[in-house]
Amino acid sequence: MAEVLYQGTFEQTVDLKRRLLVPQRFRPGDTANELAVVPWGGESGCHLRVFSRDQMEVMREKVKAIPPTDTRKAALKRLIFGNAEPMGLDGSGRGCIPERAAREAGITSKAILVGCMEHWEIWSPERHQVVKQADFETVLKTGGADGIGGFELLE
Numbered sequence: 001m002a003e004v005l006y007q008g009t010f011e012q013t014v015d016l017k018r019r020l021l022v023p024q025r026f027r028p029g030d031t032a033n034e035l036a037v038v039p040w041g042g043e044s045g046c047h048l049r050v051f052s053r054d055q056m057e058v059m060r061e062k063v064k065a066i067p068p069t070d071t072r073k074a075a076l077k078r079l080i081f082g083n084a085e086p087m088g089l090d091g092s093g094r095g096c097i098p099e100r101a102a103r104e105a106g107i108t109s110k111a112i113l114v115g116c117m118e119h120w121e122i123w124s125p126e127r128h129q130v131v132k133q134a135d136f137e138t139v140l141k142t143g144g145a146d147g148i149g150g151f152e153l154l155e
Contacts, residue, residue, distance in 0.1 A: 003118075004052070005115075005117060006116060006118070008115045011125070012111050014102075014107060014111050017096060018107075020111055021094050022089060022095050022113070023113065025115075026050075026115070026120050033088060034053060034087070034089070035052060035053075035086070035088075035089070036052075036055075037050055037085050037122070038084045038085075040121075045106065045127040046104045047124075048107075048121060049121055050119060050121065050122060055119060063077060085101055097122065105124060106124040106127060107122060111123065112124075114128070
């Protein structure tokens with residue numbers, strides 16, 4: 001499996017059937033044309049993390065490898081796999097956000113799609129603005145002249 005790098009930010013319209021156009025670079029490379037959408041909470045509110053079939057398989061194998069005595073195993077199964085819903089793409093590259101996921105993430109008529117290296121996310125514009133500002137503040141607080149957030153990214 002070739003490693004995919006999701007990058008870029010896109011504002012997309014969401015129609016009344018909860019469909020949005022998925023940018024070409026975010027579409028799966030295989031013929032399955034199916035993605036997994038997982039509602040993901042946090043301090044900035046719920047958003048959706050989107051994974052390819054291959055990425056879900058990698059996560060499944062990692063969770064399977066966790067010892068059964070580790071209480072995080074059951075929690076991860078419920079949080080990721082118990083909440084994952086399929087999102088297929090039509091021939092035009094439109095995906096239909098599952099109703100429950102859209103509701104939890106506050107997505108109505110507009111959505112912000114954000115590449116996050118190994119996965120991509122779908123945000124309501126309002127929640128994305130909040131998390132974007134928080135991200136800048138976090139990086140600036142912990143960063144310095146030597147790098148971003150304490151990490152030396154370019155050497």
